[in-house]
Amino acid sequence: MAVLHPVQGEYQDKPKLPFIPGSEVSGVIVEVADGVKDLRVGDKVCAVKQGGAFAEQVVAPAAAVWRVPDAVPLQDAAAIPIVYGTADLALRHRAGLKAGGDAGQTVLILGAAGGVGLAALQLAKRAGARVVAVAGGAAKADFLRAAGADAVVDSKAAAAAGTPLHKALREVVPKGGVHVVFDPVGGSSLFEALKVVAWGAHYLVIGFASGEIPKVPANLLLVKNVTMHGVFWGSYMTQQPRVLADGMRQLLGWFAEGSLRVEVFARYPLERVTEAFEAILDRRVRGKVLLTMGPQARM
Numbered sequence: 235m236a237v238l239h240p241v242q243g244e245y246q247d248k249p250k251l252p253f254i255p256g257s258e259v260s261g262v263i264v265e266v267a268d269g270v271k272d273l274r275v276g277d278k279v280c281a282v283k284q285g286g287a288f289a290e291q292v293v294a295p296a297a298a299v300w301r302v303p304d305a306v307p308l309q310d311a312a313a314i315p316i317v318y319g320t321a322d323l324a325l326r327h328r329a330g331l332k333a334g335g336d337a338g339q340t341v342l343i344l345g346a347a348g349g350v351g352l353a354a355l356q357l358a359k360r361a362g363a364r365v366v367a368v369a370g371g372a373a374k375a376d377f378l379r380a381a382g383a384d385a386v387v388d389s390k391a392a393a394a395a396g397t398p399l400h401k402a403l404r405e406v407v408p409k410g411g412v413h414v415v416f417d418p419v420g421g422s423s424l425f426e427a428l429k430v431v432a433w434g435a436h437y438l439v440i441g442f443a444s445g446e447i448p449k450v451p452a453n454l455l456l457v458k459n460v461t462m463h464g465v466f467w468g469s470y471m472t473q474q475p476r477v478l479a480d481g482m483r484q485l486l487g488w489f490a491e492g493s494l495r496v497e498v499f500a501r502y503p504l505e506r507v508t509e510a511f512e513a514i515l516d517r518r519v520r521g522k523v524l525l526t527m528g529p530q531a532r533m
Contacts, residue, residue, distance in 0.1 A: 253286075257282055259292050263275050263276060281300070288504065303487075305489070313349065325358060329438060342430070347369040347519075347521075369389065374520055412427075418443055419442070420441065420446055428460070499519045
């Protein structure tokens, strides 16, 4: 959903019209500026930039470009930086999940079938946590079970049955509540999720795919000593670039060893970009949608 918000004029930073959308890209370097020492022409890389990624050639700042390991499919690498970077930053850096050390913790992921939700699922499982995933519809619920979620709540089925989401969650979360909430949805889901958190939980605010920005009930945070984190991956580029760079190196290493994998729902050539947007708007997407360039993206 993140790429849609600027197009719809609903993002916090509204670009001036006209503009080319897209923030993530992968391809082969064809030119390097003077003074850049760590990258060379011919390197296979992924990168982020503030718009303009929906193109066959792009220019990106060197600090936002990462070399892609040979074991990682180059097309798929375009789906790594923002969604996996956000999930990793939120879970490891902000909530403190550590690989192999959190078998006793439960992570609740809202909107778990989307790109960033699925990234969070993979990373939480890699850390040894128990994952409770929420998504709307039987197809997405089945998909999440196959993806490794320990428990899945179909929010559409719960709503159809007249069951509030927090009551459906209480049937599958531990008695003491969940230790981490990963929330890219916002809206009423925030209030429902706060009802099932454990004492001392971390609540990670990732985005507002629902289109509704909720007002946080601070009394609930107080009673259960909940820490609420706003997580904006892009701001780390200027505020704490080393944290972001270290996270990307770790993620690409995990992809290279095969412990993480991009789940691609569909690939569309650039000329069919409107179909890609329609698939996202219809909420049919499970994982990521990629735009492909011909014959090959260049940077």
